[in-house]
Amino acid sequence: MRAPCEERGADLFLLARDRAEPDAATAAHLAACEGCREELVHLRRLAGALPAASRGLRPRPSTKTDLMKEVEAALAAEEAAPPPRRAPSPLLSFWVPAGALAASLLVTVWALQRNGTPPAVSGAGGDVTVRTIFGGPALEGLLPSGLPAGAELAAREVASVHLGPPFDAEVVLGKDARLSLPPRPEGGRSLRLLRGTAWFSPGPGAPLAVRAGEVDVRGSSPFTVELRGGGVVTAIAESGTLAVASGGGSVEGRGPCRVEAEPGGRPGEPVPAEPSDASAWFAYPDLLLELPAPAPGRAREMVLTLRPSVPREIRIAPWDRFDTLFTLRVTHPEKGLSDVPLRGRAVSRPAPVPAGDGTFALGADRPYRLHVDPAALGLAPGRYRVEAVYAAHRSGGTWRGTRASNTVELVVE
Amino acid sequence: MLRARAGDAGAYAELYDRWSGPLLRYFFHLSHDREASEDLLQETFLRVWRAAPRYEPRARFSTYLFQCGKNLWINERAKVLRRPLKVSLDAPLDGEEDGPTRVDGIDSGAPLPPEEVVRAETGRRIREAVEGLSDKLREVFVLAGFQELPYRDVAEILGIPEGTVKSRMWAAVRQLRERLGEEP
Numbered sequence: 001m002r003a004p005c006e007e008r009g010a011d012l013f014l015l016a017r018d019r020a021e022p023d024a025a026t027a028a029h030l031a032a033c034e035g036c037r038e039e040l041v042h043l044r045r046l047a048g049a050l051p052a053a054s055r056g057l058r059p060r061p062s063t064k065t066d067l068m069k070e071v072e073a074a075l076a077a078e079e080a081a082p083p084p085r086r087a088p089s090p091l092l093s094f095w096v097p098a099g100a101l102a103a104s105l106l107v108t109v110w111a112l113q114r115n116g117t118p119p120a121v122s123g124a125g126g127d128v129t130v131r132t133i134f135g136g137p138a139l140e141g142l143l144p145s146g147l148p149a150g151a152e153l154a155a156r157e158v159a160s161v162h163l164g165p166p167f168d169a170e171v172v173l174g175k176d177a178r179l180s181l182p183p184r185p186e187g188g189r190s191l192r193l194l195r196g197t198a199w200f201s202p203g204p205g206a207p208l209a210v211r212a213g214e215v216d217v218r219g220s221s222p223f224t225v226e227l228r229g230g231g232v233v234t235a236i237a238e239s240g241t242l243a244v245a246s247g248g249g250s251v252e253g254r255g256p257c258r259v260e261a262e263p264g265g266r267p268g269e270p271v272p273a274e275p276s277d278a279s280a281w282f283a284y285p286d287l288l289l290e291l292p293a294p295a296p297g298r299a300r301e302m303v304l305t306l307r308p309s310v311p312r313e314i315r316i317a318p319w320d321r322f323d324t325l326f327t328l329r330v331t332h333p334e335k336g337l338s339d340v341p342l343r344g345r346a347v348s349r350p351a352p353v354p355a356g357d358g359t360f361a362l363g364a365d366r367p368y369r370l371h372v373d374p375a376a377l378g379l380a381p382g383r384y385r386v387e388a389v390y391a392a393h394r395s396g397g398t399w400r401g402t403r404a405s406n407t408v409e410l411v412v413e
Numbered sequence: 414m415l416r417a418r419a420g421d422a423g424a425y426a427e428l429y430d431r432w433s434g435p436l437l438r439y440f441f442h443l444s445h446d447r448e449a450s451e452d453l454l455q456e457t458f459l460r461v462w463r464a465a466p467r468y469e470p471r472a473r474f475s476t477y478l479f480q481c482g483k484n485l486w487i488n489e490r491a492k493v494l495r496r497p498l499k500v501s502l503d504a505p506l507d508g509e510e511d512g513p514t515r516v517d518g519i520d521s522g523a524p525l526p527p528e529e530v531v532r533a534e535t536g537r538r539i540r541e542a543v544e545g546l547s548d549k550l551r552e553v554f555v556l557a558g559f560q561e562l563p564y565r566d567v568a569e570i571l572g573i574p575e576g577t578v579k580s581r582m583w584a585a586v587r588q589l590r591e592r593l594g595e596e597p
Contacts, residue, residue, distance in 0.1 A: 006583070009579075009582075009583035009586065009587070010564065010578075010579035010580070010582045010583045010586075011579075013557075013558075013582060013583070013586050014564070017558070017561060018561075042590060043586065046586070046589065046590065046593070047558075049535050049539060050539060050558055050559060052532050052533075052535040052536035052539060053442070053535075053536045053539040053540045053543070053559065054438040054441060054442065054536070054559060055532065055536055057434075057437060057438055057441055057447075058434055058437070059433040059434060059437045059451065059454055060451060063433070063451050063454060063455050064426070064429055064430075064433065066455065067429065067455050067458055067459060068422065068426060068429075070459060070462075071422050071425060071459075071462055072422060074462070075422060338491075343452070344452075345448075345452075
């Protein structure tokens with residue numbers, strides 16, 4: 001037996017696979033090359049046997065049924081969406097981009113690295129870690145990760161990212177917003193908003209500073225910064241302190257408040273944020289993650305409870321088996337951090353169903369609970385620190401943003 | 414896909430009917446997990462639907478679909494592979510809702526026809542051999558071998574040159590030949 005010609009191997013497989021007649025050049029080669037002729041016989045046998053490896057494997061009808069229910073529900077929701085009652089404020093209209101966002105829950109972040117190459121899909125390292133909270137970017141393969149300090153993030157659609165140390169903050173970038181990460185180490189925790197609107201949720205450490213144009217904003221709790229034409233800045237804080245400084249002076253207020261500032265001038269005095277332009281998006285649920293003792297005869301569950309963080313009812317986008325609105329951040333002492341989206345198989349008792357508009361009215365006496373089976377998370381045995389992240393992206397006035405829970409210690413045996 | 418982009422659910426269902434089988438088999442040969450493959454199939458089509466308003470027909474729909482599937486697999490791979498493989502005794506063996514199950518086989522005690530035994534054994538050996546390939550070789554072989562996609566499309570889906578596809582394909586085939594012997 002003679003060996004086939006290496007450079008023709010893949011083409012021979014095509015001939016065998018497609019049961020095709022060789023072209024004239026290949027036919028001439030086969031006539032002269034015993035090795036390739038023999039190889040073709042073997043390859044035909046192999047190609048003919050391949051269907052046995054997936055014989056009878058067809059999608060279950062229920063998969064299509066479930067899928068089409070989702071699609072039809074999405075279509076119905078789009079048709080049933082009520083028109084806005086009045087012209088929304090610039091900020092609110094920013095967060096409720098109709099049309100494209102209504103049909104798309106995709107989150108796409110375009111990370112502009114200095115060398116111009118697309119970011120890696122996974123991995124970390126370097127001084128600044130950026131990882132998206134949502135799964136959407138994978139569709140276009142543009143997950144930023146391990147970006148170098150000084151990199152810029154530009155959101156083509158509304159996008160949510162987690163900034164690792166030294167920021168430890170969640171950031172939601174509005175459509176077409178651009179954010180720059182400072183060079184280390186002199187930049188510290190200060191971010192620079194280059195364009196558009198972004199929502200910042202500082203971690204539990206020091207306040208987060210954002211420079212928007214020529215205006216400096218510093219907040220200790222979730223706050224939003226909008227940079228408009230002419231360098232005009234609007235900053236809104238949900239709670240905590242909000243400090244705004246420009247060339248003409250500085251002011252400080254406590255949330256919920258709003259501050260307007262122009263470059264060179266003194267910032268306006270903080271005024272109460274108006275529900276009409278902010279309440280729909282800057283009231284967030286508090287997340288509580290618990291590992292209660294199991295009831296007799298039942299497996300241990302993790303319970304994730306959402307309650308409003310403000311003394312009024314807020315509407316949230318609830319969990320469903322397709323949108324991984326909740327992600328568990330799981331930290332292993334040796335293996336480090338990983339994200340585990342809450343999928344259908346891990347939720348042992350689903351939360352209450354939403355109302356007809358797809359939202360859930362969350363009230364102080366009407367919490368929202370998900371029961372999670374830790375054994376279904378796919379974690380290897382070990383001791384983990386777990387926190388839950390809620391990330392909602394829905395159109396039609398639904399709350400959107402991110403919020404993290406407390407941390408619990410989970411032992412997987 | 415252009416009709417689906419305009420919100421035509423019927424057109425979307427047609428796309429599903431045409432491509433759900435190949436995509437399910439694609440995930441199955443990567444994950445060897447039937448349950449996970451169904452989840453990944455559903456998730457991929459859901460993402461395609463959500464992304465439909467922004468779909469631009471720059472490539473064949475199949476290429477676009479498998480790109481989406483590949484990206485989803487990259488994200489989910491670690492979780493799927495570290496999950497214990499579960500075999501359902503009462504799930505249909507052949508994918509049909511009312512098809513025979515493993516329980517049926519246990520209860521009946523009836524032997525399978527000889528040609529079925531041979532086919533099942535061949536399928537098992539091929540799956541095991543493919544599972545033994547490196548990730549890079551397997552992803553090429555699953556697309557070009559099992560899915561019978563042209564090398565050019567495989568190159569586009571994986572984002573590698575067509576020449577690399579060919580060399581990996583040939584390496585995969587040689588390794589499979591060695592593992593399977595003369596009679597696959």
